Amino acid sequence: MNDWKNVWILAEVNHGKLSATALELLHAGRQLADALGEKLCAVMLGYQVEKFIPELFEYGADTVYVCDDAHLQNYVDDVYAKTLAAMVREYKPNKFLLPATNMGRSLSAKTAVFVGTGLTADATDVKINAEDGQLHATRPTFGGNLMATITCKNTRPEMCSLRPMAYEKAARVSGRRGEVVNFPFQADKYTSLAKFVEFIKNDGDGLDLSEAEVIVAGGRGLGKADGFTLLKKLAQRLGGAVAASRAPVDSGWIDYRYQIGLTGRTVKPKVYIACGISGQIQHMAGMSGADVIVAINKDPQAPIMKVANYAVEGDLYEVIPAMLEALH
Ligand SMILES: Cc1cc2nc3c(=O)[nH]c(=O)nc-3n(C[C@H](O)[C@H](O)[C@H](O)COP(=O)(O)OP(=O)(O)OC[C@H]3O[C@@H](n4cnc5c(N)ncnc54)[C@H](O)[C@@H]3O)c2cc1C
Known part of the structure; x- marks a missing residue:
């Protein structure tokens, strides 16, 4: 040893x-x-x-x-x-x-x-x-x-x-x-049955989550896949990226690579805006290191409202358009 x-x-x-x-x-x-x-x-x-x-x-x-x-x-x-x-x-x-x-x-x-x-x-x-x-x-x-x-x-x-x-x-x-x-590479020894064919870059619908200083994340409270269109508008206005809790990923509304949490990614942005996310422990495991957490939720008792620096009680479909208007 x-x-x-x-x-x-x-x-x-x-x-x-x-x-x-x-x-x-x-x-x-x-x-x-x-x-x-x-x-x-x-x-x-x-x-x-x-x-x-x-x-x-x-x-x-x-x-x-x-x-x-x-x-x-x-x-x-x-x-x-x-x-x-x-x-x-x-x-x-x-x-x-x-x-x-x-x-x-x-x-x-x-x-x-x-x-x-x-x-x-x-x-x-x-x-x-x-x-x-x-x-x-x-x-x-x-x-x-x-x-x-x-x-x-x-x-x-x-x-x-x-x-x-x-x-x-x-x-x-x-x-x-x-x-x-x-260290010299030895082509006869370091072999593989798999062969690299092509690298296909994903379509680049926004910033890489690991680089984003602002993240706008959506949860089950969005109610439908199309809810992410609204979140993208807010993310774009703030120069940030879109992410999700596991519920929309499981529902097929958004790809797994956007999932934040225990079985998703860990992020540490300056601002994390959680929209329609209750804040279960498995989600918090991936975002509690954010400098500032903003929560938008209809339920003032949702766990995320207790950890948020700014807890906005309301329907995200009313709050986010109002934010976009204010940022105009
Ligand atoms: C082993 C394991 C690993 C897991 N890993 C992860 C993980 O990596 N990431 C993760 O996120 N979860 C993970 N989960 C799942 C986790 O426990 C929760 O089920 C999940 O985070 C819930 O997602 P949600 O907050 O979007 O949904 P919900 O808990 O259903 O919350 C939806 C929220 O939206 C609010 N809401 C509803 N409508 C509106 C509206 N119109 N406007 C505003 N608010 C509204 C509601 O009040 C509610 O608070 C894991 C679970 C297990 C067991």
């Missing part, structure tokens, strides 16, 4: 962009590395990704392990997981944090299986246990009613996928530098 040293984070690159989760993981990873007195290392896979290395140093990485190859231009999980597993076997990290994004969830699970170690998926908090130096990864369970702290005692690395936005981005120190380790 003593051969395994240092804290790794996966710096995810998507379609030529460094994911913001890399900077969040550098924040969480720095706390672990400092608690252990070990180095914080970022690992990055992709094609023409070397340009992101200085940024990773400035946000706290001491070492960047990079595998930069044309075979890694598009994400294919077997190819990525085999490459990553080979890097893990070679350099033996002690702890390894990956983002619980679509890519990170798949990649972390496959890599853990290839390496033969344990993974805590979808954690919201990570700590080092002072007594034995083990990773304690905490995640909601039983529908968000309990928090479970999970450990991986007998194998290394201790792996964990961490929810996007569970941590703030690390602080940037301009000009900070570190060590680069290049």
